[in-house]
Amino acid sequence: MEAQRAVTDQSSAIVRGGHNFYGVPLGIVMMDTPIPRLPGDVGNATTWPFPVHFRVVKGAGVRRVIHKLPSRELLEPFIEAAQELDRAGVSVIATSGGYLALFQRELQASVRAMLLSSSLLQVPWVASLLPAGRRVGILTMEARSLSPGHLAAVGVTPEMLAGMVGMEEVAGYTHDVYLNARSEFEPARIQAELEDATRLLMSRHPDVGAIVCECTNFPPFAHAIQAVAQVPVYDLVTLVTWTVQAHQRRPFGPG
Structure with missing residues (x-):
């Protein structure tokens, strides 16, 4: 951040560098997959x-x-990728795999930048904002693989959660597309299954007061999820956006 500020602060008597490029606040460690990345997807x-x-x-x-x-x-290749982004000078590093929540501590310890392993980091914060009797619901790619260990690694306790639904619990098209790395898909079918998963979550757990989407491929459809659930919907895009914005504060106008 200091080097990035230096190259834009024309009043500074000395400009210091140390990187090959500047003005890029966000770095994302991506999984290796040919899946199409729609606008709204982190990729x-x-x-x-x-x-x-x-x-x-x-x-x-x-x-x-x-x-x-x-x-x-x-884990080691993810650490190496995060360190490469860190050396490049980004302020915030995210990953495209929500299940990497399991290694939040190890990934963060390997870099100086802020490290956002998973959108699930938002669950404790969101839970603290909800009114009495309301808890957080999670939509995930595969619920049976999202263990208590994954959740505990990012500070999530059972008391915070109403429940979760995975895409393996609905028709199966979405689960197949992403786990089998299909190079094409029908967005309308993905959206329909996410709407079905949301209905299932809300019917099973009527105390859901907000939804956190674990999967980084879900944000293109967050509006559809919200239309069904009628509650706030959080994902990696919401987490990354407010974190990066906290690194890029600007003066307000004169009023």
Whole structure:
């Protein structure tokens, strides 16, 4: 951040560098998958209202990340990618795999930048804002693989949660597309299944006061989820956006 400020602060007598490029506040560590990335997906650069730098972890597909964690062998390439982004000078580093919540502590310890492993980091904060009798619901790619360990690693306790629904519990098209890394899909079918998953979540758990989407592929459909649930919907886009904005405060006008 200091170097980025220096190159824009024309009043400074000395400009200091140290990086090959500047003005990119966000770095994203990406899983290796050919799945289409719609606007709103974390892997689509148009999602972000600020510049972003991507690093792909070769061989780390969705199925492997969901089913092979915890694995130090799998973690190390993610640490290396995060460190590369850190050296490049970004202020915030996110990942495209919500299940990496399991390694929030290890990933954060490896870099100086803020590290957002998963949208699930928002659950404790969101839970603290809800009125009495309301709790957080989670929509995830595969509920059976999102363990108490994943949740505890980002500060989520059972008392915060109403429940969760995974895409394996509905028709199965979405689950197949992402876990089997299909290179094409029908967005309307994905949206319909997410709407069904939301109805299932709300019918099972009427005390849901807000939804946090674990999967980074869900944000393009967050508006549809909200239309069904009629509650606030959080995802990695909401988490990253307010975190980056906290690093880029600007003066207000004279009023």
